[in-house]
Amino acid sequence: xxxxxxxxxxxxxxxxxxxxxxxxxxxxxxxxxxxxxxxxxxxxxxxxxxxxxxxxxxxxxxxxxxxxxxxxxxxxxxxxxxxxxxxxxxxxxxxxxxxxxxx
Amino acid sequence: xxxxxxxxxxxxxxxxxxxxxxxxxxxxxxxxxxxxxxxxxxxxxxxxxxxxxxxxxxxxxxxxxxxxxxxxxxxxxxxxxxxxxxxxxxxxxxxxxxxxxxxxxxxxxxxxxxxxxxx
Amino acid sequence: xxxxxxxxxxxxxxxxxxxxxxxxxxxxxxxxxxxxxxxxxxxxxxxxxxxxxxxxxxxxxxxxxxxxxxxxxxxxxxxxxxxxxxxxxxxxxxxxxxxxxxxxxxxxxxxxxxxxxxxxxxxxxxxxx
Numbered sequence: 001x002x003x004x005x006x007x008x009x010x011x012x013x014x015x016x017x018x019x020x021x022x023x024x025x026x027x028x029x030x031x032x033x034x035x036x037x038x039x040x041x042x043x044x045x046x047x048x049x050x051x052x053x054x055x056x057x058x059x060x061x062x063x064x065x066x067x068x069x070x071x072x073x074x075x076x077x078x079x080x081x082x083x084x085x086x087x088x089x090x091x092x093x094x095x096x097x098x099x100x101x102x103x
Numbered sequence: 104x105x106x107x108x109x110x111x112x113x114x115x116x117x118x119x120x121x122x123x124x125x126x127x128x129x130x131x132x133x134x135x136x137x138x139x140x141x142x143x144x145x146x147x148x149x150x151x152x153x154x155x156x157x158x159x160x161x162x163x164x165x166x167x168x169x170x171x172x173x174x175x176x177x178x179x180x181x182x183x184x185x186x187x188x189x190x191x192x193x194x195x196x197x198x199x200x201x202x203x204x205x206x207x208x209x210x211x212x213x214x215x216x217x218x219x220x221x222x
Numbered sequence: 223x224x225x226x227x228x229x230x231x232x233x234x235x236x237x238x239x240x241x242x243x244x245x246x247x248x249x250x251x252x253x254x255x256x257x258x259x260x261x262x263x264x265x266x267x268x269x270x271x272x273x274x275x276x277x278x279x280x281x282x283x284x285x286x287x288x289x290x291x292x293x294x295x296x297x298x299x300x301x302x303x304x305x306x307x308x309x310x311x312x313x314x315x316x317x318x319x320x321x322x323x324x325x326x327x328x329x330x331x332x333x334x335x336x337x338x339x340x341x342x343x344x345x346x347x348x349x350x351x
Binding site: 004016017020023024025026029097098099100101102103 | 238240242273274312314335338339340342343345346347348350351
C-alpha cells in the first residue's frame with residue numbers, strides 16, 4: 001500500500017473530480033487543491049460541508065498562488081485545510097509514493 | 104529525487120502547462136531532477152515555435168525551452184498526438200524533440216515520481 | 223554496459239490508467255487508450271480503471287457513422303491480446319449511469335468502491351487524462 005498525493009484542479013461547484021477523489025482516496029492520502037480546485041477549500045460554499053466532513057480522514061492542502069490569483073488570499077478556508085506554495089507542492093509529491101491527478 | 108512530468112494541455116486554454124512549469128521550476132530549485140516532461144493530447148501545442156503571445160504575456164513555449172537548456176530537461180512531444188495537430192519538426196521550438204508514446208511509459212518507469220497535469 | 227540511468231527493463235512498476243471521461247465529446251478516452259496499448263510493450267503491471275463518465279467508454283452498441291469519428295470501442299476487446307487483463311469498473315459509477323455489466327463491450331471486473339480504493343492505493347504510477 002502506497003501513500004498517494006491526490007491533486008484536484010476542478011471546482012467542486014461545477015465538476016465531480018473532488019467528490020470522486022474523496023470517495024476513492026485511501027486512508028492516509030493527502031489531497032492538494034490546485035487551479036480551479038482551490039474553490040473547494042472555501043468556507044461557506046455549497047460544497048464546503050462535503051469537504052469539512054473529510055478533513056479528519058485526509059490531510060487537505062490548497063495551493064496559495066492559485067488562491068491569490070483568484071482573489072482568495074484572505075478568504076476564510078474550511079477548518080483544517082493548509083495553504084502551501086509550489087515548494088510545498090514539490091515536498092508533498094516527494095513525501096508521497098505516487099501522485100494521482102483527478103482531471 | 105527524479106521527477107517525470109506529463110502535460111496534457113496546450114499553453115493557453117488551460118492552466119495545466121503553467122502549473123507544470125511552476126512545479127518543475129520549484130522542483131529544480133529545491134535540488135530535484137526533472138529528467139523528462141512528456142507532452143500529450145493538446146499538450147503537444149507547447150512545442151509550437153510559431154506561437155506568438157502578446158508582449159505582456161508569458162511565453163510558455165520559450166519558458167519550457169529555456170528550462171530545458173538551463174536544467175537539462177528532456178522535453179518530449181508525442182509523435183502521434185503531434186502529427187494530428189500539425190506539430191512537426193519544422194515548427195518545433197528549441198529544446199523539444201518528437202518521439203513515441205513509449206517515452207511516457209519509460210518516464211514512469213525511470214522516475215521516482217510521475218506528476219500529471221491536465222484538464 | 224548500461225549505466226544506472228539507462229532504461230532497465232527489469233523494473234516492473236504498477237501502472238494504473240484512470241478513465242473518468244466519456245468518449246467522443248473529447249479526445250481523452252481515445253488517446254488514453256493509445257497509452258494503454260503502448261504500455262503493454264514495456265512488460266509492466268498494468269491496470270485500467272473505468273469510473274465516473276469513463277464507464278460510458280465501454281457502452282455496447284456504439285455507432286459513430288453519423289459523426290464521422292472512429293468507433294474505438296472494439297479496441298477494448300483487443301486489450302486481452304496485449305496482456306492487459308486487469309480492467310476494473312466501479313459499480314457505483316455504473317449504477318449511477320443506469321448501466322449493468324451486460325451493457326459493456328468487454329469482460330471487466332466490477333468492483334465496489336472499497337475494493338477499487340484498495341487497488342488504486344497500491345499503484346506506483348497513475349496516468350489520467
